Amino acid sequence: MNSGVLAGKTIVELGSMIAAPFATHILQQLGAEVIKIEPPGGETTRKLVRGGPSGSYLAFNRGKKSLCLDLQSEAGKEIFARLIARADIVVHNLSPSAARKLGATFADCDALNPDIIHCHIKGYGAGPLAEEVASNPIAEAATGVMFSNRQDGRPTRLGPSYHDQFAGCYAAIAVLTALLAGDRAKREITLGLYETGLHIAARDLLGVQLKTQILGRAETEPSAEFSIPGYGAYETRDGRWIYLVMLNDAHWSKFCTATGLPADPALAGLRDRRRARPQVEALVREAVAGFSYDALAERLGAQGVGFTEILSTDRVMEAPQAQAPGKASTFGFEALSFLGPDLPLPGLVRDEGLDGAPPLLGEDTEALLADLGYGPERIAALLQEGAALRADPGQELWARPRVKEATPG
Template structure:
């Protein structure tokens, strides 16, 4: 696949997820990302012991690593050399930390007026919460996102670190906009995004509903309006269905279930009635789905054009026929850890990424980068072994 960001140079000084995710999104598009770590490394490396956790691998593929001590003058000089010829700098420190490290926006843009400086924070760079520590769960809660996805009677956090990853994606989106603008102006930009702002924007639909109806949405609203259900089958499988607003999906479901008696029930006669009696319809569907296996219902629902999917475990996803058809799982080149990964989601002209490059070991490319800059390169050259 052609690397659409080939030639874009990025210095990423990110830790944990938000900054590294932003860097990974851009690296996946072909940018050359040099990850600057402290001598002890990104703390996410040792999240489950060792120095190469699966969590670190997930967000740091397609990058190079150099360890720099920002308190040591030689390393500070080398850092400055990288920044002078970079297109983008990314950090997700708490407000004030970058300035203390000599990596604040004013100093770095004084070195490089074309630099796109991306700063990611929990709550923004100013304001009453600016100094608070923020993590994924905190941002999900404060932004209102959790209120529209969690059952208030049995509240539980969602499994993946959604706020962290989503904020990283928003940061990459902002960087891309600034890079495009720079083609016209020739000037850099300060791009800022906080986890609070990213998650509030991600929940834009519930906010729009509140502003229109003056009623705070709840976690039950979206499934009820979408007529979405999770149903357990006879073999303890789970199937998700989504009837939406098209009547043909309801009639298709009735045919699949051979349950025309539900059509005669006044509680379910119209879409609005089904919305009003969402729980009652769910009970009826639970009873029907519980008498046959997941495979049986998958066949019946598919035959009748009902939007559905089994709730797959990760090990089931990788053998799914559609996933295999899309070549969604690709090899990890030079793997230090896991040998397979999910490829970038975006295709260009029908071409997909055929592999990804392993996340780097701590300071894996430090020697090559130092030698390249010492030899007078304006940017550390990718040696053949790294480029393969």
């Protein structure tokens, strides 16, 4: 038995893409057994990279078990019912209509298991859009994030699906709260992606309300750097990028000392620097460009200036801090090796199984069916009729790039 705080708990996941799989990834790292139910074609992230599993699948499905079922078949529904009757928690992000069609609503699961904790991550919570479908970029667009994030003047989504992952975090919090409360009324959890977006945008939403009432007009920050000169990305002499955090006058003073900029009383105050923004930005760019990254980092570190190098994703896991014990686990998947970041709560996570690979589609189908009480002949029949599917270990997961043959001559 592992030492994770959720050891002994069984979670059934009907998840696709990120929100629900991310929630159960957290709960799995805390010690729970996660049984991932997938349709015959597998969930979406299994086929996003050259026809095979994507980074999302590899990152958020480590150590889970895969049970591949046709939930539209009567036999598939029977298997699902047996599983729910024995589970502790259900987490899914099906659309409301799909949840009803597949028999995965709270009412359906509660009828099978009166003690089940049921968490539904959906597009919208209660309200006029409750039946509508929403995804991560829709949540960004509807809650103000996308309006401020632009490329060439065009509103665009953020790179990572942060709203999905925030919703997954909130779902994990809700499940843990329900377990802690032991209150039957807390077993039905509904979480909207849109409402998640509202909550994480609260600072900006209240900030614009504040300025509207003080200034008499709506005013948002013109940039993600809060219009503070010296707060942002700058290029060093050797072509590397550094991010500086200069929020106040003390930060500015330390930066000037570190880089040798003369103390200018006219720029000592933040309001002064904001009024002289173009001048200050030019000073910072020139100062940074006068040093190699390593030389500047040494000077800034000595003065206590907040900074870091802006790393490309292929370099992130090479950093000494990322390589320190307890940060990530190595796991193999289809003859490939990966280093996956772990939940950053080392005192709470499981002490075994962190190096578990994501499952192949239906990899655990036969074992789980046997555990549910099906005999060998019935399992064979279920596989034969397509109500359940098992993994094909010989299937090539990713299409390999074609190697051009050298042209003679």
